[in-house]
Amino acid sequence: MLDKAAKSEVTLEQIYDESGSWHVNTGGETIHAKRMKGRFRKIKWMTMSVWLVFFLGPYLRWGDRQAVLFDIPARKFHIFGATIMPQDVWLLALVLLFFAISLAAVTSIAGRVFCGYFCFQTIWTDIFTWIEEKLEGNPAKRRKLDKAPWDFRKIRIKASKHLIWILIGMLTGISFMAWFTDAYQLWGNIFSLNLNGLEIAVLLAFTLGTYILAGFMREQTCFWLCPYARIQGVMYDSDTILPTYDVARGEPRGKLKKGQIDEGKGDCIDCNQCVAVCPTGVDIRQGQQEGCITCGLCLDACDSVMDKIGRPRGLIRYASLDEIQGKEQPPIYKRPRILIYAGIISFAAFGLIYGLSHLGSLDLKIIHARQPLYVQQSNGDIQNKYQLKILNKSDQDMTVSITLDGLKKYKTQGLKDRVLLPAGKLSSFTVFVRAPRSVLDKERTPLKFTVHSFEVYDDTAEYESMFYGPRT
Amino acid sequence: MSDDDKNKFPGENNTGHIWDDNLRELLNEPPTWWKIGFHMSWILVVVYTIIYPSWPGLTTHFKGVTGWTAMKELKEDEAALDKIRGPYEAKIKNMTAAEIMADPELSEYAVRSAKVLFGDNCAACHGSGGQGNPGFPALVDDDWLYGGTLADIQTTITGGRKGMMPAHAAMLSDAEVDKLANAIVSGKVASEPLFTEKGCIGCHGADAKGQTFMGSANLTDSIYRFTAKDQLASVKYTIKHGVNDASDPKTRNAEMPTFGGGKLSDTDIKKLAIYVHKLGGGQ
Numbered sequence: 001m002l003d004k005a006a007k008s009e010v011t012l013e014q015i016y017d018e019s020g021s022w023h024v025n026t027g028g029e030t031i032h033a034k035r036m037k038g039r040f041r042k043i044k045w046m047t048m049s050v051w052l053v054f055f056l057g058p059y060l061r062w063g064d065r066q067a068v069l070f071d072i073p074a075r076k077f078h079i080f081g082a083t084i085m086p087q088d089v090w091l092l093a094l095v096l097l098f099f100a101i102s103l104a105a106v107t108s109i110a111g112r113v114f115c116g117y118f119c120f121q122t123i124w125t126d127i128f129t130w131i132e133e134k135l136e137g138n139p140a141k142r143r144k145l146d147k148a149p150w151d152f153r154k155i156r157i158k159a160s161k162h163l164i165w166i167l168i169g170m171l172t173g174i175s176f177m178a179w180f181t182d183a184y185q186l187w188g189n190i191f192s193l194n195l196n197g198l199e200i201a202v203l204l205a206f207t208l209g210t211y212i213l214a215g216f217m218r219e220q221t222c223f224w225l226c227p228y229a230r231i232q233g234v235m236y237d238s239d240t241i242l243p244t245y246d247v248a249r250g251e252p253r254g255k256l257k258k259g260q261i262d263e264g265k266g267d268c269i270d271c272n273q274c275v276a277v278c279p280t281g282v283d284i285r286q287g288q289q290e291g292c293i294t295c296g297l298c299l300d301a302c303d304s305v306m307d308k309i310g311r312p313r314g315l316i317r318y319a320s321l322d323e324i325q326g327k328e329q330p331p332i333y334k335r336p337r338i339l340i341y342a343g344i345i346s347f348a349a350f351g352l353i354y355g356l357s358h359l360g361s362l363d364l365k366i367i368h369a370r371q372p373l374y375v376q377q378s379n380g381d382i383q384n385k386y387q388l389k390i391l392n393k394s395d396q397d398m399t400v401s402i403t404l405d406g407l408k409k410y411k412t413q414g415l416k417d418r419v420l421l422p423a424g425k426l427s428s429f430t431v432f433v434r435a436p437r438s439v440l441d442k443e444r445t446p447l448k449f450t451v452h453s454f455e456v457y458d459d460t461a462e463y464e465s466m467f468y469g470p471r472t
Numbered sequence: 473m474s475d476d477d478k479n480k481f482p483g484e485n486n487t488g489h490i491w492d493d494n495l496r497e498l499l500n501e502p503p504t505w506w507k508i509g510f511h512m513s514w515i516l517v518v519v520y521t522i523i524y525p526s527w528p529g530l531t532t533h534f535k536g537v538t539g540w541t542a543m544k545e546l547k548e549d550e551a552a553l554d555k556i557r558g559p560y561e562a563k564i565k566n567m568t569a570a571e572i573m574a575d576p577e578l579s580e581y582a583v584r585s586a587k588v589l590f591g592d593n594c595a596a597c598h599g600s601g602g603q604g605n606p607g608f609p610a611l612v613d614d615d616w617l618y619g620g621t622l623a624d625i626q627t628t629i630t631g632g633r634k635g636m637m638p639a640h641a642a643m644l645s646d647a648e649v650d651k652l653a654n655a656i657v658s659g660k661v662a663s664e665p666l667f668t669e670k671g672c673i674g675c676h677g678a679d680a681k682g683q684t685f686m687g688s689a690n691l692t693d694s695i696y697r698f699t700a701k702d703q704l705a706s707v708k709y710t711i712k713h714g715v716n717d718a719s720d721p722k723t724r725n726a727e728m729p730t731f732g733g734g735k736l737s738d739t740d741i742k743k744l745a746i747y748v749h750k751l752g753g754g755q
Contacts, residue, residue: 371601375752378615378693385612385752432752 024291027220030146031281032139033129034273038300047117048126055171058178070180076424082356085393087363091355098348103228105341107235109332110318111242115229116295121221124172124214125279128165135161139276165215166207173206219280222293233290237337238321239329243294245274245285245316246324253285256309267311274298274316284316361398362421363391364451364461373468382469383434390429390451390461392421398453402431405448407467408439421453433467440469557585561739569622569742579746586747589740593731594748602751606699607725612752615695619684620755626745628728629736635687635697635726637675639714644670653707661691698724 025031035041060067062080069078077084084091106113115122135157136142148154177199178186189195195203213221222229236242250268254261261269268285275283277298282291284298302316322329332338369385377383392398398421404410413432421427433447445467452460479488481496490496502510521527525541527534560581564572572578591600597608604610609617617635618628640649648666655664662680667673672680675688682690689697700706715724731741748754 369601371599372603372610372612375603375610375612376694377613377753378690378695380694383613383752430750 022286024223025219025281026223027217029281031219031279032142033279033281033297034139034276034301035130035133036273036277036297036301036304038297038304040296040300044117044126044295044297048123050118051120051123055175058175058183066182068179069182072180082359083393083395084359085363085391087391087393088355088359091352094348094351094355098345098352101341101344101348103232104235105338105345107232108237108240108335108337108341110294111236111240112229112232112292112294115222115232115293119293121213121226122279122293122295124168124210125218127168128214128218129279131164131168132161135164162211162215165211169207169210169214170203172210173203176206177202219291219293222280223291229290229293236288238327239335241318241320241323242288243284243292243296243299243316244288244319244321244324246314246319247285248324250285250315261309261311267306267315269305269309271305273301273305277301288321359393360461361392361394361459362400362451362453362461363393364449364463365389365391366449366463366465368465368468374470376470377434381434381436382440382467383432384467386431386433386449386465388429388431388449389426390419390421391426392423394423396423397421398423399455400451400453403450403452404433405450406446407433407435410435410439435467435469437469440467442469443471444468564742565739567742569626569745572742573622573746573749579750582743582746583750586740586743589736589744590747593736594744597728602748604699609697610695611748613695614753614755615690615693616684616753616755617682617687617689617697620749620753622745622749622754624684625748625754626741629741629744629748630730630732632730633687633728635715635724637688637710637715637717637724639712639717639720639723640670641712641720644711649708649711652711653704656691656707657704659692659694697726 057068058066062078065078067078067080071078075086103114132142136145145154145157174186174190181199186199189199217225245268250266252264252266253268253270254265256269256271261267274285275281275298277300278284279295279297280291280293282289284292296318299316299318303313306313306315320329366389367387369387373384375383375385388402390400399418400421401417402415402419404412411434413434414429415431419427419429447465447467449463449465450460451462479486480490480494485499487497487499501507521534522536523538523540524536525533526536560578564578564582567578572582590602594602594611597605598611599605599608602611604612614620616624618624618633644652648670652661652664652666652670652672655661655667661667661672662678667676667680668678675683675686676691677683677688680691681693682688696703696706698706698710710724713720713722713724715726717723731744732738736744
């Protein structure tokens, strides 16, 4: 990241020089990151705990059923009091829009916050390496153990580590499944070895997936597999705050001599702690790069060193490119991108609130019979045939009345005064509507059907259809 | 191409194939992902040929360890369907069409399974929705030549029908035919003196509304047995040449084939009768 003025002076050779010195880990080496206490470590623990909802959520009850249940075989999503049916799928589009744009907005403001603090890949990796540290010791001991010959101690440690990893993987898979089926029943089926083929496949896929992705692939997933890592990288602008090394303050870096920083040297004492703690193994002092998941652990490391040598904190800090270069930064409400994102997010949020509060209990669809479009009766009347499909989305049986609007002197056949709709079911009726030819002044007369329920819920559903007659 | 001793690029593991001084073929390993794909492919081929029918022999072929055949799969699928249909079929076998129609579930079953039967046996003449075709009556209206009750429809399907009306070209003058045809089209044929004088009344009834026991058409309503753009001309033609009158080569043809007697099972006919009854005009 260079100034425009400096950029023009860079020659092709210089660019290639840099590429020669870049080191990118393509999976050849295992990153054994050091764990340090600090502000951002604490925040990470707190944000990680959001995922407890994933593990504990399925055990909440709502009445006599699971509070949140995505019942795919029955095509019903239960979310506390609300039941969402396939007809309400447009809500899902808004949910996706909401999260997609939120991701963009957050990225624009503070970069890959999701990667650093919320992403299951980095969090599961963090838990896996935490277990690794508990069993195998600090990074130096871990490297030593990796190189050590296979003796009883190594086998014992490695076996228990992999076993715990696999158990976490299984728990992840079970928790995932528990959102789609009754959680308590699922555990019963697991202990009685009574899982069906699909459940076994999901459990295997999640166990293996978690084990491989968090145990072995780790940061390589972020480097080479994750599309969001790349997409988010291009959503930064010069006002986005990211973990940044203050080059002006730190350079020229140099080792501490006699417990003092040499005259003319910067604050960076080249202690490499920022590299040692990095879970993806990047050197933040080389500037922003694709491996950085903005978790802030290098900030903790650098701050603790700055405290020790008596220099102010923040040599590495959350800062935007403009701030580091000493430029003026616009306030957040003056950045057009943020305003546009905020607009889209509010649209989606408003739509969701409207949708959830207007779910309705009735849904009416009408199919007009096409062959033939109309039938002439022996007395000259014209008859049309309609297939009514009424969905009772509520969990109680409903009695409804069906009325027609738009046609004069009509008679119906197959339509009762009161129609019983069983709870949660689609009811289908064939209705014949007959009208004298004298009331039809054109080939097509709009005909509105209204279903009105008045017992359980005061609700109506309408559908505009057509009454066809002969060409006049 | 040059020999090994002339190789200008020794030690880089090339094949010795060098073109245009420096274009050369190296002996690099194929990429790992490619090799994985390659090995998976041939393993798939081997496993497939073990599982499924494959290698040809002189008189027969290797049947595969699973013994799978497309025909067997079809039979299994059909058996699975029959298992679902079985209980319904057993139930409706000994019921009358009216009893089946009175039961909502069985009636729904009859209508759904008759849809295919209707398409196979009826739609060619009566149209896919029973809307009728020129010369073939509509099944959706409330006008029935032979009666529109469930039992009537069942009888019609089982035994077929053959319309019958003598040709009147020799018995009536053109003026008389004109008069009668105009009276029919205007719907007031019953008060036309010729209707009684010429004996039309014998089949079509004193009120000209036809008689279902013999299939004579109702001449007062707005539905015609033989529809045409020029309805008047069509009516005249029918009066002159009759229906199924062997003595007149230009006679109208109106015959519905027999579907009973082995062509369709009694159960299928019951299902079809219900289906037709429910098309809109059943009485």
